[in-house]
Amino acid sequence: MEVKESILLSGNPSCQGCPHSLGLRALGLALDDPVVIIPAGCSTIVAGIHPKATINAPVLHVPFASAPAVASGIASAFRREGKKKQIVVWMGDGGADIGFATISGAAVRNEDIIVIVSDNEAYMNTGIQSSGTTFWKAKTTTSPTGKSEERKDLAAIMLMHRVPYVATASVGYLPDFINKLEKAKKIRGFRFIQLHSPCPPGWRFDSSKTVEIARMAVKCGAWILWEFDGKLSFSPASRPYKDKMKRTGLTEYLRAQGRFKGIDDSDIETIEKNIDMQWKFLEAFENF
Amino acid sequence: MEVKESILLSGNPSCQGCPHSLGLRALGLALDDPVVIIPAGCSTIVAGIHPKATINAPVLHVPFASAPAVASGIASAFRREGKKKQIVVWMGDGGADIGFATISGAAVRNEDIIVIVSDNEAYMNTGIQSSGTTFWKAKTTTSPTGKSEERKDLAAIMLMHRVPYVATASVGYLPDFINKLEKAKKIRGFRFIQLHSPCPPGWRFDSSKTVEIARMAVKCGAWILWEFDGKLSFSPASRPYKDKMKRTGLTEYLRAQGRFKGIDDSDIETIEKNIDMQWKFLEAFENF
Amino acid sequence: MSVVEECLISKPSKGSAGKTGLWRTYKPVIKENVCNACMLCWLYCPEGAISKRGEKVEIDYEYCKGCGICSSVCAKKAIEMVLEA
Amino acid sequence: MSVVEECLISKPSKGSAGKTGLWRTYKPVIKENVCNACMLCWLYCPEGAISKRGEKVEIDYEYCKGCGICSSVCAKKAIEMVLEA
Amino acid sequence: MSGRTIMTGNQAVAEAVRLARTEVVAAYPITPQTVIVEKLAEMVDSGLLDAEFIRVESEHSALAAVYGSAVAGKRSFTATSSHGLLYMYEMIWWVANARVPLVMVVVTRTIGPPWNIHTDHTDLLTMRDSGWIIAMAENVQEAFDLTINGFRISEEVSLPYTAGMDAFQLSHTSEVVDLLEQQYVDEFLPERRQSYVFGEEAFTVGCIGPNEYTARLRKDTFEALKNTEKVVDKVSREYEEITGRNCGLLEEYRLDDAEYAVVMMGAWSGDAKDAIDELRKESLPIGLLKLRYIRPMPYKKIQKLLDGKQVLVLDRDCSMGAGGILGVEVKNCVEATNIIAGIGGIDVGVDDFIKMFRVFSEGKLEVEKNGVYWWPPEIYDKGMR
Amino acid sequence: MSGRTIMTGNQAVAEAVRLARTEVVAAYPITPQTVIVEKLAEMVDSGLLDAEFIRVESEHSALAAVYGSAVAGKRSFTATSSHGLLYMYEMIWWVANARVPLVMVVVTRTIGPPWNIHTDHTDLLTMRDSGWIIAMAENVQEAFDLTINGFRISEEVSLPYTAGMDAFQLSHTSEVVDLLEQQYVDEFLPERRQSYVFGEEAFTVGCIGPNEYTARLRKDTFEALKNTEKVVDKVSREYEEITGRNCGLLEEYRLDDAEYAVVMMGAWSGDAKDAIDELRKESLPIGLLKLRYIRPMPYKKIQKLLDGKQVLVLDRDCSMGAGGILGVEVKNCVEATNIIAGIGGIDVGVDDFIKMFRVFSEGKLEVEKNGVYWWPPEIYDKGMR
Amino acid sequence: MLREIVILSFGGQGGVTAARILALAAVMDGKYAQAIPQFGAERRGSLVKSYLRLSDEPIRRHSSIKKADVVSIFAERILNIVDIKNMLKDEGFTIVNAESGGDFCINASKIALNLNLVSAGWPIVNTAMAGAMANTLGIRKESVVKAIKDTFSGKVAEVNATAAEIAYEEVYECQ
Amino acid sequence: MLREIVILSFGGQGGVTAARILALAAVMDGKYAQAIPQFGAERRGSLVKSYLRLSDEPIRRHSSIKKADVVSIFAERILNIVDIKNMLKDEGFTIVNAESGGDFCINASKIALNLNLVSAGWPIVNTAMAGAMANTLGIRKESVVKAIKDTFSGKVAEVNATAAEIAYEEVYECQ
Ligand SMILES: Cc1ncc(C[n+]2csc(CCOP(=O)(O)OP(=O)(O)O)c2C)c(N)n1
Ligand SMILES: Cc1ncc(C[n+]2csc(CCOP(=O)(O)OP(=O)(O)O)c2C)c(N)n1
Ligand code: SF4
Ligand code: SF4
Numbered sequence A, B: 001m002e003v004k005e006s007i008l009l010s011g012n013p014s015c016q017g018c019p020h021s022l023g024l025r026a027l028g029l030a031l032d033d034p035v036v037i038i039p040a041g042c043s044t045i046v047a048g049i050h051p052k053a054t055i056n057a058p059v060l061h062v063p064f065a066s067a068p069a070v071a072s073g074i075a076s077a078f079r080r081e082g083k084k085k086q087i088v089v090w091m092g093d094g095g096a097d098i099g100f101a102t103i104s105g106a107a108v109r110n111e112d113i114i115v116i117v118s119d120n121e122a123y124m125n126t127g128i129q130s131s132g133t134t135f136w137k138a139k140t141t142t143s144p145t146g147k148s149e150e151r152k153d154l155a156a157i158m159l160m161h162r163v164p165y166v167a168t169a170s171v172g173y174l175p176d177f178i179n180k181l182e183k184a185k186k187i188r189g190f191r192f193i194q195l196h197s198p199c200p201p202g203w204r205f206d207s208s209k210t211v212e213i214a215r216m217a218v219k220c221g222a223w224i225l226w227e228f229d230g231k232l233s234f235s236p237a238s239r240p241y242k243d244k245m246k247r248t249g250l251t252e253y254l255r256a257q258g259r260f261k262g263i264d265d266s267d268i269e270t271i272e273k274n275i276d277m278q279w280k281f282l283e284a285f286e287n288f
Numbered sequence C, D: 001m002s003v004v005e006e007c008l009i010s011k012p013s014k015g016s017a018g019k020t021g022l023w024r025t026y027k028p029v030i031k032e033n034v035c036n037a038c039m040l041c042w043l044y045c046p047e048g049a050i051s052k053r054g055e056k057v058e059i060d061y062e063y064c065k066g067c068g069i070c071s072s073v074c075a076k077k078a079i080e081m082v083l084e085a
Numbered sequence E, F: 001m002s003g004r005t006i007m008t009g010n011q012a013v014a015e016a017v018r019l020a021r022t023e024v025v026a027a028y029p030i031t032p033q034t035v036i037v038e039k040l041a042e043m044v045d046s047g048l049l050d051a052e053f054i055r056v057e058s059e060h061s062a063l064a065a066v067y068g069s070a071v072a073g074k075r076s077f078t079a080t081s082s083h084g085l086l087y088m089y090e091m092i093w094w095v096a097n098a099r100v101p102l103v104m105v106v107v108t109r110t111i112g113p114p115w116n117i118h119t120d121h122t123d124l125l126t127m128r129d130s131g132w133i134i135a136m137a138e139n140v141q142e143a144f145d146l147t148i149n150g151f152r153i154s155e156e157v158s159l160p161y162t163a164g165m166d167a168f169q170l171s172h173t174s175e176v177v178d179l180l181e182q183q184y185v186d187e188f189l190p191e192r193r194q195s196y197v198f199g200e201e202a203f204t205v206g207c208i209g210p211n212e213y214t215a216r217l218r219k220d221t222f223e224a225l226k227n228t229e230k231v232v233d234k235v236s237r238e239y240e241e242i243t244g245r246n247c248g249l250l251e252e253y254r255l256d257d258a259e260y261a262v263v264m265m266g267a268w269s270g271d272a273k274d275a276i277d278e279l280r281k282e283s284l285p286i287g288l289l290k291l292r293y294i295r296p297m298p299y300k301k302i303q304k305l306l307d308g309k310q311v312l313v314l315d316r317d318c319s320m321g322a323g324g325i326l327g328v329e330v331k332n333c334v335e336a337t338n339i340i341a342g343i344g345g346i347d348v349g350v351d352d353f354i355k356m357f358r359v360f361s362e363g364k365l366e367v368e369k370n371g372v373y374w375w376p377p378e379i380y381d382k383g384m385r
Numbered sequence G, H: 001m002l003r004e005i006v007i008l009s010f011g012g013q014g015g016v017t018a019a020r021i022l023a024l025a026a027v028m029d030g031k032y033a034q035a036i037p038q039f040g041a042e043r044r045g046s047l048v049k050s051y052l053r054l055s056d057e058p059i060r061r062h063s064s065i066k067k068a069d070v071v072s073i074f075a076e077r078i079l080n081i082v083d084i085k086n087m088l089k090d091e092g093f094t095i096v097n098a099e100s101g102g103d104f105c106i107n108a109s110k111i112a113l114n115l116n117l118v119s120a121g122w123p124i125v126n127t128a129m130a131g132a133m134a135n136t137l138g139i140r141k142e143s144v145v146k147a148i149k150d151t152f153s154g155k156v157a158e159v160n161a162t163a164a165e166i167a168y169e170e171v172y173e174c175q
């Protein structure tokens, strides 16, 4: 493995074991010249406390719902100068709720930007409230007895926007995420990656387990790594789990997290069914 | 055909041959007790000029991006009273641009409302500007030489929201639209219908041709009628055109509209390819 | 009625845009002998200006805007569009 | 520097949250003899606190927050988490 | 829960909303308002509050949703702060023009950039033209009281009501609060009233039409808001009878015999009172006029109370290119000096006020007419790095 | 295109944006601003304007997009109106606090409900606290001139700039305009300047941090905006040298020897001038002070010009529960009577002004201090149905 | 001297365009002018009001015209549905697209039909009416023609210019 | 009399909770009290300041405490990284979770560990510290215990109450 500096500097205000930090580090390893647009969210804090900044690249903080639009403007400006930098929107799943029209608008315009949703399945910066992507039955401060709705499948919805590149990734599989970024950076137009980002305080697990939990999600099939670049394919880490028999540890995955405390077997069965559905759905696409 | 009064009263300010009027009439024929929420758009005008109102039902005008959220609040209020009326959001494709986060949010919450996007493929009320759903190559005042991006596939995107009911419809096939509304009204939760609404001044065709143009769109396969209520199926009017050979008149469909003036054969070929893709995509779903 | 109601609440009534029959350039005229009262024109009239009185199909010329859709959807070609005087 | 720049522009530098090494409860300690310098821990350290000096893998204790991810991802089990004094 | 306890401002507001038997809550989280939302979600989830909680996807939708429930006749509540308030700004105007009663709490917070979560009253004051009734709490008790008063007043005059409370200084600070028993709240809050209810009758709300209708409606709103002065007087007297606590338009503190009068609002008024007590010990004749309501702005009362005094208006907010917002408004009816302080959450305490008031009374704050004085001068003098 | 022609306000603005060699335009349609957007889209499409046009999906995104292009160093433009302005309100504050120069035209329009597309200045004035430079055109020529001036001034002081123009009365009315040749505009508009450019250097804009930084930045903005008075003076003199047309902060019309002074802004000022000419014929000593800029608010100049006169402030806007917005502001520095008229687009013409001014000069408009007078009284007196 | 003109037409007849053409023509004559469309949503076929002001001095007012010096009526039918008197000054005059019924008359429809200026069944009378109005308002024929050619292009410009020229000549006093 | 107390702790140690418990206890004693958390983003492990005010009269001020009557330090390490003097009034005193180094000392960590009050490797010292502080601040032991039981529930409440009781008794003057 080539050891190089990333853009994320040590001593920043992220929590111990923060998934956004993992993702931002990988981002810096994959892209040479990123310009990063960050709407409100934990990453706002991770990005540093004035007068010091965490990220060694141009970074612009922007209002919560605005990031892909601001990025569109920057893309226009860069185009007029022939500037070739990668314009990256780094946002949370909450940003994708309030800003969904903005993401969708930029996608429909096929703006030349990369939008990454670092998805920790809740509004963490404001203290763990339910978002669209919050897992069914997960306890948050606005769903104290567990969320009653299914999670929103952001990546699939973006796929239907018919943009040139859509992928899922996970902080448990950084080389895969880096690969995807490297592929994405060679494509022009709107690129979207949903990065699965288990959060220790938000999901209630020990800070040492961020990577482990992320991997459990993939192994039990609850988080599926795939990529669309004209054609949909499952990523190597997820490929084995097309075979349902190979998926393992759903119960362990759920029980390892405080947010699922009290979940019962019939709930787990329901979740399993939904997971099967999701695989079937993606397979239908794979063959399309 | 049973002749009854609809909710749309004569002598309202819609243009001659207005598709929204057709849609609203059908709405009134299908639902017994609708409550209609209308964000900014041509329908704002169609709804009447104070102190007279066009629609013989409770109607609430609301800000452009807010309709599904306002409807959510009304649904909560009705639920507390045990009131059983159908809450219908009647919006344009422009409302679905600026308000896409709002639609998506209500869908994710599975709110007990029907959202109908009467899609005339542009911002008509403000004078024919491009929207997300504007057809590729269509001339609008903000795309004077033809729109450069593909149209946004709203219904497919809503399908990915995994809500209980999603359908497309057309003002050229009102009995089909009425059927769908009748089916939708029996389902609880979030229901979405994208209604194809050719607009005489906006698309530049004679006011007598609204229905004709709408039917041409279906016959050439450019607009596909389908329905998802747990399972996706093609609607009777579109079913024949699964067979590509049966699709007819794409060139005629396009040339009948002033907005496509100057479109050339290679453009039409591209459009045909995209139409084929769309059918393939929906067929993949049909079998899923 | 309070000022709020007076200014914010509009009541359903025909002709909120006035007598829209005035907008017409062409006037739809039903050939009674050809019409079979299938009511397709009624269904597709965006104005709701067509109705059935007994077995007779009628057009409300006070409000019919003359769009011509009725004529175009009538399978029997029973509606003719006539230039207004 | 203008007031605008002074107040709005932050410069990249380590320790924007101070010496975050102070946050630790447990301290990661590398067993040099077990470590094979695969650098997995470097890749997955969310702080970027791990580096390679020559063939040696080093942890920057000034900033390492003690999350324990390095220890958990090390296939060789070469990192032990030790309670801070 | 009733009797004396300690609570944060956010908790107290949630408690007030519960006691008011609110039926629909929709809100979107934003620091430092979040706890209100969480508490209410919890109360609804646990059945402690028999209401619907709508987990909307933005503030625009939060106010839109409670607009929907309120216009359909249900007592409704939301809360927000800063960027959330700005994001729902279109809806703010809409609900006021639609004359729909509902209550919103605004936890006042600085507007970015830079991102800053601390108190500053500018966000709340962006609402001042729109037709909302606007109150501002000095402490947790007032946050609780005003929220309850809010439902009553809002429904009586058919206008939306907001109560502001300072970020952290009230929202997150635990203070002594005297709660109310349900039965008293029930007595104080009659059945919901509103000028029209949507959903049953076939009518349309908000059609375009001749301009005269808009104009008439605006004047009616203007008058309804002016009339709210009297309603606040009446309602706060009633509330005082029940609780012994007055939540009227204004609070006078040692103002009667004062030669110098300070005008301000919000949590730091408490610090100013302590400072005034100190200065009174030195026989400086200074007093305070605390604005508990900014809309309606009780000009006449203010003018009467300040007549003949040297007036200092303290703003924790700013209208760029004009002055402090309260400064501009108060100068409408009396001559005054204006200080902008505590901007961006800067801590301003008793010692600061003592200094300020002293300098002011010594006539050394003489700034250009319509200019303002920025406090504390030190931090503006030189660079900070 | 240059020389004298006739154009609507919307067309003239688009022309000014073209002449300024704007590089990025992002805007969202709303009546009555739409034509600006359409014209610019057409110019870009046809190559007449070498710029990028971003077809955003909302106003929030429109201002966000030009924020992006402007912060990255490009001359950028957007336009909006009413609900569009309210929908982008969060971004309005953001770009001002970020000190990014750009120009936006606001076609002033009534806020709903009821839906109403006619003029009313309240929308524009909701921006008055935020740090934007705010101008208001009287006629199509001024809309053209102010747009060009806007780029110059905005870039010189690193603050965003907006010019308002009345819905329909200017936006859709064709009037005589003297256009400028490109070379003069090029001379008048130097290379773009701004306080920092984003995109190349590794730094972060807008991090949270100690409150002092926020406070310092706010004071700096306040001062930059105050300083804009001088910049407007200077720039408008330069512009006058080139064009013979002055676009300074204020315009005096027969004010010198007037005993009665009217203060107002926008398209109806022209009608007021005609009315003044009529009344002067009757030897009523009345004059007009037209505000061409509302931010910075040139209090001192206003005070000096109005000193000793009987002042009438005319508002086509309203701050509910307080008064007309200009009324409140002007009363900050002089005593004045305040009329709110033309609300919701109500037509107010020469005859109305003659009546108003006469009644005023006869002392019959005496309203309660801080109260306002609603014009025309007829429409408020009784029901309308 | 300021002259205030109201044009009454049906949406789609081009009343606003006529006002703009006349304003432009007046400017070409060295005058000041202002053309104001009806404010609001205008639908094809609905009754539309447009305003035109002409003056030797800069025009400052922007309000609508309540009492006009001239009212121009683009369709004879309008005479039956609008109370023209009410919007005309005592000394004002009307000009109508009809054989009679106004102070000045012109059969603009016929001119349009003859030149095949038709859209969706309707004769497009705006340029003919502009020509006729120009004459009664003292605007030079060359200016109207030029204004029309600046407004339209190619063949359309030619035909419309011809319509205006014919009407300019043919307009006559009725009573 | 108004007394102003600053609590210094690491995020996760529960400094804010301690302040709230003491405030509640003081109210139970018939006093007035106010507990203010550090304003801003608090991360596990980072240094956190909380404020506590106690008084016989209603407390009106809401600003932070710059010079405290009492500074309470939840971890010995903090002594090395913070200049305590600077935030303490001349006549003020400190109370430290340590065997020495403050005016008052208490080994709260030991008490917590003994009671198995541990989370993520850390002893949870807030209730023990609350107990110790209560004593030095003149708050009744019963009130702290009750305040703790009002704050937590079940077994957790019991153990924490015990911690407070022990610390209440064990706190001692150091120097
Ligand atoms: C308009 C607006 N509303 C609300 C907020 C408050 N807010 C800041 S961050 C955040 C949640 C962020 O959640 P997410 O995007 O998932 O990021 P995370 O914190 O989980 O990384 C919220 C609600 C805001 N800054 N602006
Ligand atoms: C926030 C906001 N932005 C813009 C507008 C202006 N506006 C009103 S209707 C409309 C377009 C409507 O288009 P669509 O939804 O497609 O409806 P249609 O008119 O085509 O029926 C626009 C942009 C508005 N009312 N509010
Ligand atoms: S809450 Fe989670 S996502 Fe946010 S900074 Fe902490 S670890 Fe990272
Ligand atoms: S423009 Fe089209 S959609 Fe709008 S009212 Fe006219 S016909 Fe209907």
Ligand code: SF4
Pocket: C030, C034, C035, C036, C037, C038, C039, C040, C041, C042, C057, C073, C074, C075, C076, C077, C078, C079
């Ligand atoms: S569609 Fe034709 S046949 Fe049928 S009812 Fe109408 S006119 Fe008669």
Ligand code: SF4
Pocket: B017, C028, C044, C045, C046, C047, C048, C049, C050, C059, C063, C064, C065, C066, C067, C068, C069, C070, C071
């Ligand atoms: S012409 Fe149009 S409006 Fe008239 S009856 Fe036929 S369909 Fe209806």
Ligand code: SF4
Pocket: D030, D034, D035, D036, D037, D038, D039, D040, D041, D042, D057, D073, D074, D075, D076, D077, D078, D079
């Ligand atoms: S992961 Fe383990 S083996 Fe690899 S470099 Fe780190 S400590 Fe050494």
Ligand code: SF4
Pocket: A017, D028, D044, D045, D046, D047, D048, D049, D050, D059, D063, D064, D065, D066, D067, D068, D069, D070, D071
């Ligand atoms: S404990 Fe965490 S922060 Fe420290 S070196 Fe290991 S991974 Fe990095």
Ligand SMILES: [Mg+2]
Pocket: A092, A093, A094, A118, A119, A120, A121, A122, A123, A124, A131
């Ligand atoms: Mg998140």
Ligand SMILES: [Mg+2]
Pocket: B092, B093, B094, B118, B119, B120, B121, B122, B123, B124, B131
């Ligand atoms: Mg549309």
